[in-house]
Amino acid sequence: MLDVHRLTKLSVQKGMNRMDREAKPVPSLCQVYQDHFLIGAAVNARTILTHESLLTQHFSSITAENEMKFEELHPALDRYDFQRADALVNFAEQHGMKVRGHTLVWHNQTPSFVFSHSDGTARTREQVLAILREHMTTVMGRYKGRVYAWDVVNEAVSDADDRELRDTPWLRQVGEDYLSLAFEMAHEIDPNAQLFYNDYNETHPGKRERIYRMVKSLLSRGVPIHGIGLQGHYRLGQPPRDEIRDAIERYASLGVKLQVTELDVSTYAWNDQSREVQVQVQDARSQERQAQRYEELFSLFRAYKDVLTGVTLWGIADDATWLDNFPVRGRKDWPLLFTEDHVPKPAFWVVVDEATR
Ligand code: HAH
Numbered sequence: 001m002l003d004v005h006r007l008t009k010l011s012v013q014k015g016m017n018r019m020d021r022e023a024k025p026v027p028s029l030c031q032v033y034q035d036h037f038l039i040g041a042a043v044n045a046r047t048i049l050t051h052e053s054l055l056t057q058h059f060s061s062i063t064a065e066n067e068m069k070f071e072e073l074h075p076a077l078d079r080y081d082f083q084r085a086d087a088l089v090n091f092a093e094q095h096g097m098k099v100r101g102h103t104l105v106w107h108n109q110t111p112s113f114v115f116s117h118s119d120g121t122a123r124t125r126e127q128v129l130a131i132l133r134e135h136m137t138t139v140m141g142r143y144k145g146r147v148y149a150w151d152v153v154n155e156a157v158s159d160a161d162d163r164e165l166r167d168t169p170w171l172r173q174v175g176e177d178y179l180s181l182a183f184e185m186a187h188e189i190d191p192n193a194q195l196f197y198n199d200y201n202e203t204h205p206g207k208r209e210r211i212y213r214m215v216k217s218l219l220s221r222g223v224p225i226h227g228i229g230l231q232g233h234y235r236l237g238q239p240p241r242d243e244i245r246d247a248i249e250r251y252a253s254l255g256v257k258l259q260v261t262e263l264d265v266s267t268y269a270w271n272d273q274s275r276e277v278q279v280q281v282q283d284a285r286s287q288e289r290q291a292q293r294y295e296e297l298f299s300l301f302r303a304y305k306d307v308l309t310g311v312t313l314w315g316i317a318d319d320a321t322w323l324d325n326f327p328v329r330g331r332k333d334w335p336l337l338f339t340e341d342h343v344p345k346p347a348f349w350v351v352v353d354e355a356t357r
Pocket of ligand 1: 233
Protein backbone atom coordinates (compact mmCIF):
# COMPACT_ATOMS: atom_id res chain seq x y z
CA MET A 1 0.00 0.00 0.00
CA LEU A 2 1.10 3.48 -0.79
CA ASP A 3 1.86 5.61 2.24
CA VAL A 4 1.52 9.15 1.02
CA HIS A 5 0.67 10.33 4.51
CA ARG A 6 4.08 9.58 5.94
CA LEU A 7 5.78 12.07 3.69
CA THR A 8 3.12 14.68 4.22
CA LYS A 9 3.50 14.18 7.95
CA LEU A 10 7.24 14.58 7.65
CA SER A 11 6.85 17.82 5.78
CA VAL A 12 4.33 19.11 8.29
CA GLN A 13 6.63 18.20 11.16
CA LYS A 14 9.31 20.23 9.52
CA GLY A 15 6.78 23.05 9.19
CA MET A 16 6.92 22.92 5.44
CA ASN A 17 4.61 21.83 2.67
CA ARG A 18 5.33 21.30 -0.98
CA MET A 19 4.29 24.85 -1.88
CA ASP A 20 6.78 26.27 0.61
CA ARG A 21 9.42 23.99 -0.79
CA GLU A 22 8.91 25.26 -4.27
CA ALA A 23 9.31 28.80 -3.05
CA LYS A 24 12.42 27.92 -1.05
CA PRO A 25 15.82 28.38 -2.59
CA VAL A 26 17.21 25.06 -3.74
CA PRO A 27 20.15 23.97 -1.55
CA SER A 28 23.21 22.34 -3.06
CA LEU A 29 23.01 18.56 -2.59
CA CYS A 30 26.76 18.04 -2.37
CA GLN A 31 27.08 20.91 0.09
CA VAL A 32 24.49 19.51 2.47
CA TYR A 33 26.31 16.17 2.26
CA GLN A 34 29.83 17.55 2.50
CA ASP A 35 30.44 16.19 5.99
CA HIS A 36 29.11 12.76 4.97
CA PHE A 37 30.26 11.66 1.52
CA LEU A 38 30.77 12.83 -2.06
CA ILE A 39 27.67 13.13 -4.24
CA GLY A 40 28.41 12.10 -7.81
CA ALA A 41 26.68 11.86 -11.16
CA ALA A 42 27.32 9.87 -14.31
CA VAL A 43 27.82 12.28 -17.17
CA ASN A 44 28.58 12.19 -20.86
CA ALA A 45 30.04 14.63 -23.38
CA ARG A 46 26.52 15.96 -24.07
CA THR A 47 25.14 16.23 -20.53
CA ILE A 48 28.07 18.31 -19.26
CA LEU A 49 26.62 20.95 -21.61
CA THR A 50 22.88 20.32 -21.37
CA HIS A 51 22.91 19.77 -17.58
CA GLU A 52 25.73 22.10 -16.65
CA SER A 53 23.93 24.14 -14.01
CA LEU A 54 22.49 21.13 -12.13
CA LEU A 55 25.86 19.44 -12.27
CA THR A 56 27.87 22.34 -10.95
CA GLN A 57 25.34 23.19 -8.27
CA HIS A 58 24.68 19.74 -6.82
CA PHE A 59 27.51 17.32 -7.53
CA SER A 60 31.04 17.01 -6.15
CA SER A 61 32.10 14.10 -8.35
CA ILE A 62 31.53 12.77 -11.84
CA THR A 63 31.84 9.39 -13.54
CA ALA A 64 31.96 8.99 -17.32
CA GLU A 65 28.91 6.98 -18.33
CA ASN A 66 30.75 5.53 -21.36
CA GLU A 67 33.66 7.78 -22.26
CA MET A 68 36.31 5.92 -20.26
CA LYS A 69 35.29 2.42 -21.26
CA PHE A 70 37.83 0.39 -23.22
CA GLU A 71 36.12 0.60 -26.64
CA GLU A 72 35.67 4.36 -26.35
CA LEU A 73 39.23 5.19 -25.30
CA HIS A 74 41.00 2.53 -27.31
CA PRO A 75 38.93 1.62 -30.38
CA ALA A 76 41.74 -0.09 -32.31
CA LEU A 77 44.98 -1.78 -31.26
CA ASP A 78 47.08 1.17 -32.39
CA ARG A 79 44.61 4.00 -31.76
CA TYR A 80 43.39 5.89 -28.71
CA ASP A 81 40.73 8.62 -28.62
CA PHE A 82 40.83 10.78 -25.52
CA GLN A 83 38.80 13.70 -26.81
CA ARG A 84 35.57 13.12 -24.92
CA ALA A 85 37.13 11.71 -21.78
CA ASP A 86 39.46 14.72 -21.66
CA ALA A 87 36.47 17.06 -21.97
CA LEU A 88 34.85 15.42 -18.93
CA VAL A 89 38.02 15.57 -16.84
CA ASN A 90 38.60 19.22 -17.83
CA PHE A 91 34.99 20.04 -16.91
CA ALA A 92 35.45 18.43 -13.49
CA GLU A 93 38.65 20.34 -12.86
CA GLN A 94 37.15 23.67 -13.90
CA HIS A 95 34.38 23.14 -11.38
CA GLY A 96 36.37 21.60 -8.53
CA MET A 97 34.77 18.17 -8.89
CA LYS A 98 36.41 14.78 -8.41
CA VAL A 99 36.47 12.11 -11.09
CA ARG A 100 35.87 8.36 -10.69
CA GLY A 101 37.33 6.30 -13.53
CA HIS A 102 34.99 3.72 -15.02
CA THR A 103 36.19 1.12 -16.03
CA LEU A 104 39.38 -0.80 -16.95
CA VAL A 105 38.52 -4.51 -17.06
CA TRP A 106 35.00 -5.49 -18.11
CA HIS A 107 33.39 -8.07 -20.39
CA ASN A 108 31.22 -5.45 -22.15
CA GLN A 109 32.20 -2.50 -24.33
CA THR A 110 35.63 -4.04 -24.83
CA PRO A 111 36.80 -4.46 -28.44
CA SER A 112 37.42 -7.91 -29.85
CA PHE A 113 41.05 -7.06 -30.78
CA VAL A 114 41.89 -7.49 -27.09
CA PHE A 115 41.12 -11.19 -27.30
CA SER A 116 41.60 -12.14 -30.94
CA HIS A 117 43.81 -11.45 -33.93
CA SER A 118 42.24 -9.87 -37.02
CA ASP A 119 41.86 -13.35 -38.54
CA GLY A 120 39.70 -14.36 -35.58
CA THR A 121 42.19 -16.68 -33.88
CA ALA A 122 42.54 -16.28 -30.14
CA ARG A 123 45.40 -14.34 -28.63
CA THR A 124 47.56 -16.03 -25.99
CA ARG A 125 47.34 -15.20 -22.30
CA GLU A 126 50.59 -13.22 -22.54
CA GLN A 127 49.31 -11.20 -25.51
CA VAL A 128 46.06 -10.33 -23.76
CA LEU A 129 47.94 -9.29 -20.64
CA ALA A 130 50.39 -7.19 -22.68
CA ILE A 131 47.46 -5.34 -24.29
CA LEU A 132 45.84 -4.81 -20.91
CA ARG A 133 49.07 -3.50 -19.39
CA GLU A 134 49.63 -1.13 -22.29
CA HIS A 135 46.00 0.08 -22.09
CA MET A 136 46.10 0.63 -18.35
CA THR A 137 49.48 2.35 -18.50
CA THR A 138 48.26 4.75 -21.19
CA VAL A 139 44.88 5.49 -19.64
CA MET A 140 45.77 5.62 -15.95
CA GLY A 141 49.01 7.39 -16.79
CA ARG A 142 47.17 10.11 -18.68
CA TYR A 143 44.76 10.77 -15.82
CA LYS A 144 47.18 10.24 -12.93
CA GLY A 145 46.39 12.68 -10.14
CA ARG A 146 43.19 13.73 -11.93
CA VAL A 147 41.11 10.57 -11.52
CA TYR A 148 41.11 9.74 -7.80
CA ALA A 149 39.45 6.31 -7.96
CA TRP A 150 39.14 3.59 -10.58
CA ASP A 151 36.69 0.77 -11.08
CA VAL A 152 39.58 -1.53 -11.97
CA VAL A 153 37.33 -4.54 -12.51
CA ASN A 154 33.61 -4.37 -13.28
CA GLU A 155 31.11 -7.23 -12.92
CA ALA A 156 33.47 -10.21 -12.69
CA VAL A 157 31.29 -12.25 -10.35
CA SER A 158 28.67 -14.70 -11.56
CA ASP A 159 24.94 -14.06 -11.18
CA ALA A 160 24.30 -17.78 -11.09
CA ASP A 161 24.72 -19.87 -7.96
CA ASP A 162 26.53 -22.68 -9.75
CA ARG A 163 29.77 -20.76 -10.30
CA GLU A 164 31.85 -18.08 -8.56
CA LEU A 165 33.23 -16.02 -11.45
CA ARG A 166 31.46 -14.84 -14.59
CA ASP A 167 32.44 -16.69 -17.73
CA THR A 168 34.22 -13.96 -19.74
CA PRO A 169 37.06 -13.79 -22.27
CA TRP A 170 39.25 -12.36 -19.48
CA LEU A 171 38.71 -15.48 -17.39
CA ARG A 172 38.90 -17.93 -20.27
CA GLN A 173 41.99 -16.47 -21.89
CA VAL A 174 43.99 -15.23 -18.92
CA GLY A 175 42.74 -17.37 -16.06
CA GLU A 176 41.53 -16.42 -12.57
CA ASP A 177 44.61 -14.36 -11.87
CA TYR A 178 43.44 -11.67 -14.31
CA LEU A 179 41.81 -10.15 -11.24
CA SER A 180 44.93 -9.88 -9.06
CA LEU A 181 47.05 -8.90 -12.06
CA ALA A 182 44.69 -6.03 -12.97
CA PHE A 183 44.75 -4.59 -9.44
CA GLU A 184 48.52 -5.03 -9.16
CA MET A 185 49.13 -3.28 -12.48
CA ALA A 186 46.75 -0.48 -11.50
CA HIS A 187 48.55 0.07 -8.21
CA GLU A 188 51.92 0.07 -9.90
CA ILE A 189 50.79 2.62 -12.50
CA ASP A 190 49.05 5.00 -10.07
CA PRO A 191 49.95 4.21 -6.45
CA ASN A 192 47.73 7.05 -5.20
CA ALA A 193 44.53 5.96 -6.95
CA GLN A 194 41.82 4.23 -4.93
CA LEU A 195 41.14 0.90 -6.59
CA PHE A 196 37.60 -0.51 -6.61
CA TYR A 197 35.86 -3.72 -7.53
CA ASN A 198 32.38 -2.75 -8.85
CA ASP A 199 29.29 -4.89 -9.40
CA TYR A 200 25.48 -5.01 -9.73
CA ASN A 201 22.96 -7.27 -7.96
CA GLU A 202 25.43 -6.64 -5.18
CA THR A 203 22.87 -7.02 -2.40
CA HIS A 204 21.51 -10.35 -3.62
CA PRO A 205 22.63 -12.72 -0.80
CA GLY A 206 24.14 -15.38 -3.08
CA LYS A 207 26.03 -12.91 -5.25
CA ARG A 208 26.96 -10.85 -2.19
CA GLU A 209 28.75 -13.85 -0.74
CA ARG A 210 30.53 -14.54 -4.03
CA ILE A 211 31.74 -10.92 -4.18
CA TYR A 212 32.73 -11.10 -0.52
CA ARG A 213 34.71 -14.31 -1.02
CA MET A 214 36.45 -12.99 -4.12
CA VAL A 215 37.53 -9.71 -2.51
CA LYS A 216 38.50 -11.49 0.71
CA SER A 217 40.68 -13.89 -1.22
CA LEU A 218 42.37 -11.02 -3.10
CA LEU A 219 42.99 -9.15 0.15
CA SER A 220 44.39 -12.25 1.85
CA ARG A 221 46.99 -12.47 -0.92
CA GLY A 222 47.96 -8.83 -0.45
CA VAL A 223 46.34 -7.61 -3.67
CA PRO A 224 45.89 -3.81 -3.61
CA ILE A 225 42.11 -3.45 -3.61
CA HIS A 226 40.79 -0.52 -1.62
CA GLY A 227 37.07 -0.53 -2.12
CA ILE A 228 33.91 -2.19 -3.31
CA GLY A 229 31.51 -0.31 -5.55
CA LEU A 230 27.85 -1.14 -5.03
CA GLN A 231 26.24 -0.15 -8.31
CA GLY A 232 22.86 0.49 -6.69
CA HIS A 233 20.56 -0.04 -9.65
CA TYR A 234 17.49 -0.32 -7.43
CA ARG A 235 13.74 -0.25 -7.89
CA LEU A 236 10.86 1.17 -5.81
CA GLY A 237 10.33 -1.99 -3.79
CA GLN A 238 13.47 -4.02 -4.43
CA PRO A 239 15.85 -4.92 -3.02
CA PRO A 240 14.56 -4.63 0.56
CA ARG A 241 16.31 -2.16 2.84
CA ASP A 242 17.57 -4.93 5.13
CA GLU A 243 19.19 -6.70 2.21
CA ILE A 244 21.07 -3.52 1.29
CA ARG A 245 22.10 -3.04 4.93
CA ASP A 246 23.34 -6.63 5.15
CA ALA A 247 25.43 -6.17 2.02
CA ILE A 248 26.98 -2.95 3.35
CA GLU A 249 27.77 -4.70 6.66
CA ARG A 250 29.26 -7.72 4.97
CA TYR A 251 31.48 -5.77 2.58
CA ALA A 252 32.50 -3.31 5.30
CA SER A 253 33.66 -6.24 7.45
CA LEU A 254 36.48 -6.71 4.92
CA GLY A 255 37.93 -3.38 6.02
CA VAL A 256 37.64 -1.77 2.58
CA LYS A 257 35.91 1.48 1.63
CA LEU A 258 32.50 1.35 0.00
CA GLN A 259 30.91 3.59 -2.59
CA VAL A 260 27.49 3.49 -4.17
CA THR A 261 28.62 3.98 -7.75
CA GLU A 262 25.57 3.92 -10.06
CA LEU A 263 22.50 4.71 -7.98
CA ASP A 264 19.07 4.99 -9.56
CA VAL A 265 15.55 3.96 -8.54
CA SER A 266 13.59 2.56 -11.45
CA THR A 267 9.83 2.96 -11.25
CA TYR A 268 9.36 -0.48 -12.86
CA ALA A 269 9.58 -3.87 -11.21
CA TRP A 270 12.63 -5.86 -12.31
CA ASN A 271 10.50 -8.55 -13.93
CA ASP A 272 8.29 -6.02 -15.70
CA GLN A 273 9.66 -6.14 -19.21
CA SER A 274 6.42 -5.30 -20.99
CA ARG A 275 7.08 -3.40 -24.14
CA GLU A 276 3.97 -1.26 -24.02
CA VAL A 277 4.61 2.26 -22.89
CA GLN A 278 1.68 2.79 -20.55
CA VAL A 279 2.58 6.17 -19.13
CA GLN A 280 4.28 9.26 -20.46
CA VAL A 281 4.71 11.17 -17.22
CA GLN A 282 5.68 10.25 -13.69
CA ASP A 283 2.54 10.91 -11.65
CA ALA A 284 2.51 12.33 -8.12
CA ARG A 285 1.92 8.91 -6.51
CA SER A 286 4.98 7.48 -8.17
CA GLN A 287 7.02 10.53 -7.20
CA GLU A 288 5.96 10.17 -3.56
CA ARG A 289 6.72 6.45 -3.46
CA GLN A 290 10.09 7.12 -5.00
CA ALA A 291 10.77 9.87 -2.46
CA GLN A 292 10.10 7.39 0.36
CA ARG A 293 12.48 4.93 -1.23
CA TYR A 294 15.23 7.55 -1.61
CA GLU A 295 14.65 8.56 2.01
CA GLU A 296 15.10 4.95 3.10
CA LEU A 297 18.27 4.62 1.02
CA PHE A 298 19.92 7.83 2.13
CA SER A 299 19.11 7.26 5.81
CA LEU A 300 20.92 3.95 5.43
CA PHE A 301 23.82 5.53 3.56
CA ARG A 302 24.17 8.23 6.21
CA ALA A 303 24.27 5.63 8.95
CA TYR A 304 27.30 4.10 7.22
CA LYS A 305 29.09 7.35 6.36
CA ASP A 306 32.25 6.18 8.16
CA VAL A 307 32.78 3.48 5.56
CA LEU A 308 30.82 4.92 2.62
CA THR A 309 32.88 7.58 0.88
CA GLY A 310 30.67 8.43 -2.07
CA VAL A 311 27.23 8.06 -3.58
CA THR A 312 27.05 8.52 -7.34
CA LEU A 313 23.74 8.70 -9.22
CA TRP A 314 23.73 7.11 -12.68
CA GLY A 315 22.66 10.29 -14.42
CA ILE A 316 21.56 13.77 -13.47
CA ALA A 317 17.91 14.31 -14.42
CA ASP A 318 15.09 12.15 -15.79
CA ASP A 319 15.47 13.45 -19.36
CA ALA A 320 18.71 11.48 -19.80
CA THR A 321 18.83 8.02 -18.22
CA TRP A 322 20.13 4.69 -19.50
CA LEU A 323 16.90 3.12 -18.14
CA ASP A 324 14.97 4.65 -21.06
CA ASN A 325 16.59 1.90 -23.09
CA PHE A 326 17.26 -0.80 -20.52
CA PRO A 327 15.92 -3.41 -20.08
CA VAL A 328 13.16 -2.31 -22.47
CA ARG A 329 14.19 -0.12 -25.41
CA GLY A 330 12.19 3.10 -25.65
CA ARG A 331 10.28 2.73 -22.36
CA LYS A 332 10.44 5.95 -20.36
CA ASP A 333 11.65 5.72 -16.76
CA TRP A 334 12.12 8.39 -14.08
CA PRO A 335 14.83 7.09 -11.77
CA LEU A 336 16.65 10.26 -10.64
CA LEU A 337 16.25 13.28 -8.33
CA PHE A 338 15.42 15.93 -10.96
CA THR A 339 12.54 15.98 -13.47
CA GLU A 340 12.91 15.99 -17.21
CA ASP A 341 12.71 19.79 -16.89
CA HIS A 342 15.53 19.80 -14.33
CA VAL A 343 13.24 20.68 -11.40
CA PRO A 344 13.98 19.02 -8.01
CA LYS A 345 11.57 16.12 -7.39
CA PRO A 346 10.09 15.22 -3.97
CA ALA A 347 12.93 12.67 -3.76
CA PHE A 348 15.46 15.51 -3.96
CA TRP A 349 13.91 17.23 -0.96
CA VAL A 350 13.84 14.14 1.25
CA VAL A 351 17.47 13.42 0.38
CA VAL A 352 18.34 17.00 1.40
CA ASP A 353 16.36 16.59 4.65
CA GLU A 354 18.08 13.29 5.34
CA ALA A 355 21.49 15.01 5.42
CA THR A 356 20.55 17.19 8.36
CA ARG A 357 18.41 14.83 10.48
C1 HAH B 1 26.15 -1.00 -15.43
N1 HAH B 1 25.82 -2.36 -15.63
C2 HAH B 1 27.54 -0.67 -15.96
O1 HAH B 1 28.49 -0.72 -14.92
C3 HAH B 1 27.61 0.71 -16.60
O2 HAH B 1 28.87 0.88 -17.16
C4 HAH B 1 26.54 0.86 -17.65
O3 HAH B 1 26.65 2.12 -18.29
C5 HAH B 1 25.23 0.66 -17.03
C6 HAH B 1 25.08 -0.17 -16.00
C7 HAH B 1 24.59 -2.79 -15.07
C8 HAH B 1 23.95 -3.95 -15.72
C9 HAH B 1 24.08 -4.23 -17.07
O4 HAH B 1 24.82 -3.44 -17.85
C10 HAH B 1 23.47 -5.36 -17.64
C11 HAH B 1 22.70 -6.15 -16.87
C12 HAH B 1 22.55 -5.87 -15.54
C13 HAH B 1 23.16 -4.76 -15.00
